[in-house]
Amino acid sequence: MNGSRSNFTPADRSSSGPETPLASGSEGMLAPLLAPEPPSRPATGGPARLFSILGPVDHRRIELRNTAAPWRMVCALRIDTANGPFNGTGWLAGPRTVITAGHCLHNSAFASGGGGGWARRVTVIPGQSWNKQPFGAVVSTTFSCADPWLQTRDRAHDIGAVHLDDPVGERVGWMKYDALDPSALTRAAAVVSGYPEYAGSYEHLLVAKGPVRASLDGRLYYEIDTTDGQSGGPVWIGDVAAPTVVAVHGYEADATPAGVGPGVNSGALLTPDHLRLIQTWQGG
Template identity: 40%
Template sequence: MKLESVSRPVARPGREMDAPPPKPSQVVERTKITAAAANPPELSDPVRRRIVVGKSAKPLIAPESTGLESVIDADERTRIVNTTESPWRMVCALAIDSEWGTFIGTGWLVTPTTVITAGHCVFDKSQMNGWARSITITPGRERERAPYGIAKATRFSSVDRWVSDQDPDFDLAAIHLDRPLLDDPDSVFRVGAFTDEELVEHMINVSGYPGSPGGGQELYWAKNRIRAVSPRRIFYDVDTSGGQSGGPAFIFREGETQPIVVGIHAYGFGGTPASMNMRVNSAPRIIPAVVEQIEKWSNTADGGAGDIG
């Protein structure tokens, strides 16, 4: 298997093709994480009391085995009001404009100028007729407040497995910004590929901007633990709904304050294979090839836009 970056076509005559992408491994055999921040963001006491850290042998909620909803039993999501704290300020509300309509989704900062989201938030042949035309990004949005300003982007990248095949296991993308949204270069998520043993039973946090509740203007967060992993997906008992696509599914390791994204939230219950016999939500799993691709998007000044077209 090989992942290649594919970017929304932009007019840029004479630009050379980027170097070929790294070759991914088939399974996660070793841990691979993007570099830690030089000065990791501190977590406030309220955030420390809220987030979940490390592993747990038991789930926080005991889901029942009936129904097919992305909200599992009672809605356990909590509204985050103080969105200027870490990690909430690194989560972005997205307003997406395309040829076939407008949408809302969620993204998260991996560098001050790179937002990672789901592939279907930037490219969807069936829903958008191809690439989004523009995306408006508001980090830390809290209703009408935009504490770090608002950016409008027109440069996006995804991977070949999403753009060519709409393969849900590779439903990821990058939005390239023209200017930093946050002044602090360390206010970013890390991205990590972990082995099955490391991930299973790890506590996980999922946040985003759903259409309801909150009308796409309020940040919500929920927690539980990772129920299962497959080579390309992680599955968790965490409430989500439409608008949270692209949101970070992240962990905190014991003793660390910088969150590590292990999955990009994309699908509700309907995305869980029947063979798993679980009512859980899921995210494309971060694998080493994805870490390498995100590093490449992060380290390229223009994100590699203009490779095709």
């Protein structure tokens, strides 16, 4: 699989490099959901795609240990486009590479007048919590997306990368990721984390856990609550001390095929082709 890169505008170029070692988080703790806080300023922008709470109860929780691994490796994304600001989520996969959903970087909603377009710039904020940015913020104008996403909007390849000049991952670490046997993931417990809208802002790291329902046609389906802004967040399995990202979150229950059944959200399942693509992006 090839990937295309943009520096404001699409370009047909990709580069290869040596494989980068993977690193995983070491600790973390879920905290009870806090009561809504009045925002100090209006929320800006909108989601790259909508998501859904699957039942009458919102099972997401705010993660308070945002400066501990692996939570500090999850990043809030502020996406500037020709059609205004949007919000999303990403996760560090290397010192200078943030993985997110392709539709957070190349989306028809980003182009004024439609037709599809690249984001202009993305601000990456690792481990944000409310108005605190303990590891600072990094602005990038260089992005990549999997070619099947750019060419046909294939949701199984809705994956992209934000390339950073600043090696933020050397300070906060990066997440382990892998392409696992889809049959082994069914009914496994998975976790989705990210920066959705909450209490009038996109500044809280929210986390939820639930079972994987199915894997079909390159997508993973799970019974985990999500809302707008969580697009691009890591879907991981395993203990919090050693999580492994297996998918990139991206879609609401309405995007679930009838064969899978109602009441699940979904993301692009990482495949061996995706792993090679991420390694290529890291080399760039």
